[in-house]
Structure formats: C-alpha cells, structure tokens
Amino acid sequence: MGSYEQPSAGGGASSNGSSSSSGTRPAEMDGLLAGAGYKVKAAELHQVARRIERLENVMVNSAADISHLASDTVHYDPADIGSWVDTLLTELNQTVSLPCDLLELPDLPTCPLLDETTTLDNRWVVGQNDQSHHSLTPQQQQFQQLTVVTSMEENSGIRLVHMLMTCADSLQRGELALAGSLIEDMQGLLAHVNTSCGIGKVAGYFIDALSRRIFAAGTIGTGSSSSYCTGSPSEDEVLYHHYYEACPYLKFAHFTANQAILEAFNGHDCVHVIDFNLMHGLQWPALIQALALRPGGPPLLRLTGIGPPSPDGRDTLREIGLKLAELARSVNVRFAFRGVAASRLEDVKPWMLQVSPKEAVAVNSIMQLHRLLGSDPTREPAIQSVLTWIRSLNPKIMTVVEQEANHNQPRFLDRFTEALYYYSTMFDSLEACSLQPDKALAEIYIQKEICNVVCCEGSARLERHEPLAKWRDRLTEAGFRALHLGSNAFKQASMLLTLFSVEGYCVEENEGCLTLGWHSRPLIAASAWQAAPEYEVA
C-alpha cells in the first residue's frame, strides 16, 4: 500500500464536526481494520462480513466480465467499506434495471454534511492497473473534500434507492426474509441521511410503506394494512384541505375544470353540476362567482355533491351545501343543493341524481375515476358501468382530472419504481412551497396515497392511477369525445402559477388537455369530454 494519511480515531483535524457517523454516541471502531485505514463499527462487523460474502458469491458466480473492477473503479470512501461493498453488489447484480433518469434524483439539497460523514480525509481513487491505493497530495485531498460533501449525500441517496429497488424486487419474488433484512439495513442507513428534505424524506415514506406490507403480510387486501391508508372521512377532508392549500395541484384542477364548465354552460339557464367528491366544496365558490358575473346574468344552478357518509350522525354533505347556498344567495345566484352519500362511487345510481332533461349537466371528477379500476375477476369492472350511466345522462361536459402516473401496472416492481419516481418529484415540488402548517399535513395526505399504492392489493388498492393516454383510450371506447380546453384555461392556469411565484412548475398543453408538472415531469392532467353522438361510436 502506498502511504496515506492515517485517520485519527475520533475524526481528522480537517473534519471538525465529523466526530462520528451517528452524531451523538461515539462509534466504536474495530481496531484491527482501523489499522488498515478502514472505519467499521464493531456492531456492524457482521453485516459487513455478510455483504463481503455476498460479493464473493456474486463475483465467483457472475457470468459477466468483472475485470473492469480492477481497472476503473472509483472508490469514494474506503473507510465506509460496508457501503462500498453494497455499491459493488448492486452494480454486479443486474436483475433490477432502473430507468436511467431515476439516478438523476431531482434537486438533491446540498446540505452540509460534515457532521454526518465518517471522515473526509481519505479520498481514494483506484488507478489504472493496480489494486492498491494511491495517496493524494494534501492539496488534491483538500480540493476533493469540497466536492465530496454533496456526492456523499448523493451517494447515500442513490444507495437508498438501490436498496429500495432490491427490496421491492425481493418482495415481488416472495423472499420476505431478505426483504425484511433490507428494511432494517435501510432504516440504519436513514440515520446517516438528512430525512427532512430530498431523497431522505421520500425514502423514509417508502421504507415505511414497504415495512407495512412485509410485516402485515397476512392481511394484505383486508382491513388492517389498509386501515392506515384510509382514515375517517373527516380526517381525509382535513388532509385534503391542507393539500389544497400547500401546493397548486388541486387549485389548478378546480380552476381548469371550472373554466371548461363555465364555457360549456354558455347560453343555458338551468344548469346542474354533479361533483363526484364534494369534500369541503372548495371548487364551487369560484364557479358561483363566475356565473354571477357572466354577461346575461346567472342561471339557476343545481349542485349534487357525492361523498362518503359521515359516521357520527352529522350530515357533512348537507352542511357544506348550506354554506355554498349562503354564498350563492349573497351574490344573487339561484342555487339548489343535493347531497348523495355513498361510500363507493360505483354504489351511486343515476336515479339518485334526479337529472331533469331540460338542464345542462356537467359531471366533475377530480381524482375519482381511477378508484373504479379495481379488477374483480368475477364482475364487470366498475369503471365500465359508471362510464355507461354517465354517458346516459348526456352531459354537456365531463371534466376529468387525474394523476399523471402509471400506478396500475400488474407487476408490483413496476408500480413501485414508477411510484418512487412520481412521489419524489411531487415531494420536491412541495418543498419549494413552504407554507409550514399546511405542508406537514399535505405530506401526510401524500403519504397515505403512497401507502395505498405500495401496501394494498385487490379491492383495498384504490389509488390505481393511469396516464392520460390510457384515459383517452378508455373514455373514447366508452363513447366520449374529447373537448379542447382552450386558451382561456391555459392563460388562467399560467397566471395561477405565476401567483404561486415558485420557479419550477409548468403548465403544458397536450392535445387539448392541460397538464401541470414539476420541471417538465407532468404530475396531474386535466381533460374535458362530451358524449359522442351515436353514429360516431364504432
């Protein structure tokens, strides 16, 4: 071995805060390995040994050519030999293929990590053709220390992602024991990573979801593991409200849908809006106000709000209806409200809505249709019957807003990968909007979604998001024709985003539909539909 700077046991002189890797308690380093320049905690020896064993197995049995390891491996921190072996393992273990853009994790924060890394003194590069370690001049080390700070965090972040993928893969293959041990490893690694932002936070939620799935393995599809995913209706409403405040997705959905509905109602004096998920009715004040101010005066507005029944005897739907009626009365809009309580959308029958043939009907579905995609093999999918009765109402317009993600693929691993990417992007965007009390609760709202996508199966898995292209096919087959959303909606959405004054959101137009995304990744898509005339249906 070449000469190298011996790291002192408590951390080098240049790494002031880096006394130990875990912050408060002193790490007990294995003395023998420390003499060779490797810092391994005595408690972790068995894990490192296990990993080296696995590495040996893979190297011996691997059919791939591994001679490149000898020539161009870049080793970032030999003191942390456990993680180095891990990296090698995942590189050699080619069973899991990541989409390449997953590695470019968005917006990793450059948090100062001097107090979280073991040591920055040693920065080794394995040179061309030798297996020993070269030393670097002090100046080179100094320079590289500056660049190594962020790459250490990125390194841990990337390792977490790799381990998440490996865990999901082993879950898919039914190797629960391996998955469980990976969960433990990941939770250990989480302690080394900043979990208040960036990849650490998202990874934390996914590790939590995976562990729920693993350790409640006998109850998937039944009550217990899914009980976390769906709270009581009033809890869900509160979380939804905070999600509405904290980020622009729901506002974008509401404003875009309202604009389309307003344009469709032009010239009609009796209009009826059917809302598939009333919640607190936050979408409707703006429509009521726009109708009040429309040239020619407001129409008679009927609103039918669908929502879950309230468990404690209160009639939440009616209360919201009353508040909306008060608002409508104050701006002189004739208004009537009806609430339809149903725990599942497929339980609603068209006669409950009491649609009159003289009125113009608008159907509004904000992130509801995907819940109908659960495939019970014994029956016709619920989505078909619901779309059929919607079409039978002959609505002037149906506004559909859905998450722009592919979380309904048959293979668990595919869903998991997609969800990891999607929710990382969403959490990033949430970080940029910093309304403190709302943000925390909005995160819980998103966390519940994540839990449902990852933990649940069968009828309990409600969050079956599908991308816009699939919805287009599905709706066209069901006898609907797309309506273009128009430039007014686009301008309004752009202006709304400007008001948010957060750089990074982008509104895009996609063949008449609008999508809102973060840094060119669309996250939510809004579209408008109309019943196609009979002769157009093939």
Added chain:
Amino acid sequence: MVHHHESSEEAEKDPQEPSKRPKFSINDDVDILREILKRLDGPSLGVASCVCRLWCSLTRNDDSLWEHLCFRHVSSPPPPSVRPVVVALGGYKRLYMVCVRPVLSRLGDSDRVRKRVWTRHAVQLSLSLFCIDSYERRLSGDASASSLMFLCNPINV
C-alpha cells in the same frame, strides 16, 4: 417671534368663524377630500389613514375609495354587476388588501408581464380567489382565510 404671536392671536380671536379665516381646510369639505383620496395609490392611502381621525375613518369605512384602487389599472372599467358581488364577498378594501395588491405585485415581478396593466384574466382570477377566501371564512367562522396565504404574509385587514 412677533409674527407668531400675531397669528396665534388671530386664531384665538376667531376660533368659531372658519369663513373669516383666509385658509381653507380640506377637512371642511368631505366630498372633495374623498375625491382626492380616491386617486391615491395603495401605500399613500395607507399613509393618509394615519393623518387624522377624519381621514382615518374615511379610509376605514368608505369602501368606494378602495374600489378605485382595485381597478385603476384595468384597461376597461368592470361592469356594474361586479360591485354587489364584491360587497357581498367582503368589500373592496379586503379585495385590495388580500387579493389585488399581492396579485399585482406578483404579476409585476414576473418576467411575463412587462407593464402593470390588468388584463381581464387577472381581474377574473382575483375575483375568484376573493370568492374562495370569502367562502373559507364562512367555513371556518371568520378565522384568517388560508387559501390566499400563498399570495402574501398574514396582514391585519
């Protein structure tokens, strides 16, 4: 010194006869005062409300002052149906403080809007946001509306 003594003597002589005093006090004619205040911009109106009790009560209670302020940048004046709606949803002063002022400043900051001219879209968007604000106050019993928090820091209206 002598001059000062003279004028205060004069004032002491005729305190109850404003018509004899050569000076004209703006506070004597509230309508003229109102017309002038209508033409001020936001910060100036705020400063004006601190001048004296009369000015303060005018700016606080006379909503029409704020109506001018809200729509001064609009290229064409809003239709008359707007007024009852705004009044029902909370009044022009609140509209200005909670919606118009932050929206104007945000749009003015962005690169896409060179001049501070309101378009029809901006007006409509402001009114919609104002309506949501009014509704949320009804829902939560007049606590501070959170839907517009993304526009500005909490302020005392």
